Amino acid sequence: MKRDLHSKKPQPRAIRRLVIWYKRNTAVTSLVDTAATASNVAGNVAGNVVSSAGSVVNTASNVASNVAGNVAGNVVSSAGSVVNTASSVVSSASSIARNTLQPLVFDPLKRLQNQDNLIASEDVDNSKRVWIAVDGMGGDHAPGPILEGCLDAISRFPINIKFVGQIDAIHEAAHKIGLYELMDNEIQNNRFELIESGAAIGMNEEATAVRKRKDASINVAMNLVKENQAEAVYSAGNSGALMAAAIFRVGRLKGIERPAIGALFPTRDQTRPVLVLDVGANTDCKPSYLYQFALLGNIYAKDVLQIKKPKIGLLNIGEEDCKGNELSLKTFKLLSNEKSINFIGNCEGRDVLTGEFDVVVCDGFTGNVLLKFLESVGGVLLDILRAELPRGRRGKVGSAFLRSNLLRIKKRLDHAEHGGALLLGVNGICVIGHGSSKSLSVVSALRLAHSAVSHDVMEHLTQLQNLQVLNS
Numbered sequence: 001m002k003r004d005l006h007s008k009k010p011q012p013r014a015i016r017r018l019v020i021w022y023k024r025n026t027a028v029t030s031l032v033d034t035a036a037t038a039s040n041v042a043g044n045v046a047g048n049v050v051s052s053a054g055s056v057v058n059t060a061s062n063v064a065s066n067v068a069g070n071v072a073g074n075v076v077s078s079a080g081s082v083v084n085t086a087s088s089v090v091s092s093a094s095s096i097a098r099n100t101l102q103p104l105v106f107d108p109l110k111r112l113q114n115q116d117n118l119i120a121s122e123d124v125d126n127s128k129r130v131w132i133a134v135d136g137m138g139g140d141h142a143p144g145p146i147l148e149g150c151l152d153a154i155s156r157f158p159i160n161i162k163f164v165g166q167i168d169a170i171h172e173a174a175h176k177i178g179l180y181e182l183m184d185n186e187i188q189n190n191r192f193e194l195i196e197s198g199a200a201i202g203m204n205e206e207a208t209a210v211r212k213r214k215d216a217s218i219n220v221a222m223n224l225v226k227e228n229q230a231e232a233v234y235s236a237g238n239s240g241a242l243m244a245a246a247i248f249r250v251g252r253l254k255g256i257e258r259p260a261i262g263a264l265f266p267t268r269d270q271t272r273p274v275l276v277l278d279v280g281a282n283t284d285c286k287p288s289y290l291y292q293f294a295l296l297g298n299i300y301a302k303d304v305l306q307i308k309k310p311k312i313g314l315l316n317i318g319e320e321d322c323k324g325n326e327l328s329l330k331t332f333k334l335l336s337n338e339k340s341i342n343f344i345g346n347c348e349g350r351d352v353l354t355g356e357f358d359v360v361v362c363d364g365f366t367g368n369v370l371l372k373f374l375e376s377v378g379g380v381l382l383d384i385l386r387a388e389l390p391r392g393r394r395g396k397v398g399s400a401f402l403r404s405n406l407l408r409i410k411k412r413l414d415h416a417e418h419g420g421a422l423l424l425g426v427n428g429i430c431v432i433g434h435g436s437s438k439s440l441s442v443v444s445a446l447r448l449a450h451s452a453v454s455h456d457v458m459e460h461l462t463q464l465q466n467l468q469v470l471n472s
Helices: 012-063 065-104 144-156 167-176 180-188 217-226 239-249 287-303 326-336 364-388 392-413 439-454 457-466
Strands: 130-135 159-165 192-196 232-235 260-265 274-277 311-315 342-347 359-361 420-424 429-433
Touching: 130 144, 130 217, 130 439, 144 159, 144 167, 144 180, 144 192, 144 439, 159 167, 159 217, 159 439, 167 180, 167 192, 180 192, 192 217, 217 232, 217 239, 217 429, 232 239, 232 439, 239 420, 239 429, 260 287, 260 364, 274 287, 274 364, 287 311, 287 326, 287 359, 287 420, 287 457, 311 326, 311 364, 326 342, 364 392, 420 439, 429 439, 439 457
Parallel strands: 130 159, 130 232, 159 192, 232 429, 274 359, 311 342, 311 359
Antiparallel strands: 260 274, 260 420, 420 429
8 A cells, every 4th residue: 555645855044054054153153253253362462561560560569669659550550451452342242152052053943833822811801711620639730830830821821720629738739839929810810720639549549449539539520520610620640540530420422442541742843743543542452442542543633733624544564555563554554444544655763753643543552562652752862962962162152042942852752742632532521631741731731731621622533423434
């Protein structure tokens, strides 16, 4: 089976940008060298003047002591002024170099990210804002960073937050990070609400603990969705517990046997990530599960990623339709016969991050290994780049100003920086955050939750039950 893929040719524009970047970086490095030279010249001038002042003092002492003292004082004072001037020249040269370098040295591959048009203004009608339930106790650093991210997201997007957790712990965290007054103001504005609950389900606890601990924060948050008091739920806590709470309390979609966790991976095109599912909800899968994952991912890509005709691939060890294990072969046949999706064939591991696919389907075991591997790539790549950067004065100057670019590369490859993943297949919008989520990740996850609500993801997902295959 041939792929419906378009081969990407090298872009001359990208090469030209690299050349421009190199020339600009070289020009500014030369400016830094010129500044250093100016510093040396200024220092020499100051030294010569001071030396001349000493000579004048010695000559003057042979004429008259009083006159010599006055002359020496004046000359030394002049020398001091020259030294100060030289110091100012050095400082100005350094400032010019820094201010010139920052706007000129840029990553030629950097693309402007699509800005979410959901930025909230103060005059947004509160009735039009989306209520999101947040498990405030879930996560390695909760509740402080979770609270900080929620308060930040409220000012950015048209959302309201029902923050679920232990009230005393939340108040203590708010005081500690200096956000108590802001939190209180948002409560007064009816955009933030505290909901009492028990402790979170620990990361080392079994997912079935949600059945015993009815007051656990994830259970209370999930109940808000079940009772239509919130339109989505977010948690950075135990992902297994979140999935169990979702199944027990809001239920699965009709025709969907197992929910799947869909995670966004970066690609060469910064504006077009790839959705990989499942990445951990189901370690053992049947062909029907993967088939359903493809249907779920297709809707996600259309609604949230705004891709009109998502290209769907099946993760496999080869692109030929005869490759793979029994699971892959049977799933390939199911997906090939489904006309409602744009299935373009098998996806090898090296193709996942190329941008040639919009949705990649796999079992949860393989997907989780892929996810954990990607999480380490950012840090390893940054370490390699640091080790390989040139030594010497120019190398150090270039490295210092490229540090922000290197950090952006790391963030693009770090899954924890992308907020959260949607749990697809349950009868409600559930966003799973990384356990180590900080405030920025929380903001990104809440933006994802709002986007899913505003694009009617649940309405389209429920329409899947009309497919004959799911009812057979």
